[in-house]
Amino acid sequence: xxxxxxxxxxxxxxxxxxxxxxxxxxxxxxxxxxxxxxxxxxxxxxxxxxxxxxxxxxxxxxxxxxxxxxxxxxxxxxxxxxxxxxxxxxxxxxxxxxxxxxxxxxxxxxxxxxxxxxxxxxxxxxxxxxxxxxxxxxxxxxxxxxxxxxxxxxxxxxxx
Amino acid sequence: xxxxxxxxxxxxxxxxxxxxxxxxxxxxxxxxxxxxxxxxxxxxxxxxxxxxxxxxxxxxxxxxxxxxxxxxxxxxxxxxxxxxxxxxxxxxxxxxxxxxxxxxx
Numbered sequence: 001x002x003x004x005x006x007x008x009x010x011x012x013x014x015x016x017x018x019x020x021x022x023x024x025x026x027x028x029x030x031x032x033x034x035x036x037x038x039x040x041x042x043x044x045x046x047x048x049x050x051x052x053x054x055x056x057x058x059x060x061x062x063x064x065x066x067x068x069x070x071x072x073x074x075x076x077x078x079x080x081x082x083x084x085x086x087x088x089x090x091x092x093x094x095x096x097x098x099x100x101x102x103x104x105x106x107x108x109x110x111x112x113x114x115x116x117x118x119x120x121x122x123x124x125x126x127x128x129x130x131x132x133x134x135x136x137x138x139x140x141x142x143x144x145x146x147x148x149x150x151x152x153x154x155x156x157x158x159x160x
Numbered sequence: 161x162x163x164x165x166x167x168x169x170x171x172x173x174x175x176x177x178x179x180x181x182x183x184x185x186x187x188x189x190x191x192x193x194x195x196x197x198x199x200x201x202x203x204x205x206x207x208x209x210x211x212x213x214x215x216x217x218x219x220x221x222x223x224x225x226x227x228x229x230x231x232x233x234x235x236x237x238x239x240x241x242x243x244x245x246x247x248x249x250x251x252x253x254x255x256x257x258x259x260x261x262x263x264x265x
Contacts, residue, residue, distance in 0.1 A: 071227040098225050099191045105221040111237055112217065113176035118233035122189070122225050153227075 043101035122153035171238035189224035205250035
């Protein structure tokens with residue numbers, strides 16, 4: 001019995017290994033242009049200027065483990081009274097490893113009543129996603145989440 | 161035009177209402193290759209604006225990292241009865257407008 005099952009298990013492992021290597025090769029092949037953490041920093045500076053960004057006040061609600069990177073639901077909530085004296089002016093979302101570091105830019109005002117926005121995004125790889133909020137007093141706050149993606153977006157190339 | 165808008169039909173004055181919007185769009189990233197190996201040109205919605213009786217209350221800039229059929233949820237304070245106008249615009253001259261009315265008592 002043991003002898004009969006052993007080779008099949010070995011075969012299975014071998015096949016799994018080959019499959020994993022194939023997937024790896026596929027992932028390596030499909031990265032036409034990739035944003036890097038440096039590109040993300042550059043994009044952030046491009047949008048918010050030289051202002052200092054402090055962690056806090058922002059809650060980025062995104063699943064830590066994503067099965068399908070083609071559509072990832074997220075919610076950003078900012079702790080703000082949303083009064084004419086103190087409100088959230090903008091929320092920007094960036095990523096590290098998609099072909100482009102920008103994801104979405106949102107502009108709000110005191111009329112929003114509540115600084116909470118939901119949308120759906122694409123993620124091409126496991127990576128960090130960062131949400132930065134600009135408040136009416138000129139301060140910037142952020143929240144960063146590490147997301148693991150099992151099926152990446154943008155890999156469904158039609159070329160052979 | 162294939163857009164779905166969810167706005168409460170009536171609300172109390174000063175109440176915070178949640179608005180949900182969904183529009184059908186491929187959001188082609190411009191990073192994918194076609195059968196011939198050529199890049200498929202970018203075709204995305206780049207901008208979304210919501211106006212409440214003409215005044216802008218929400219605006220978003222979209223990038224290729226936004227999923228197909230962009231879905232955006234946000235809030236606003238119900239100030240007066242009237243019309244909410246939703247406008248999407250994008251590549252290749254894409255433009256769509258939807259309206260929803262709200263009664264504030």
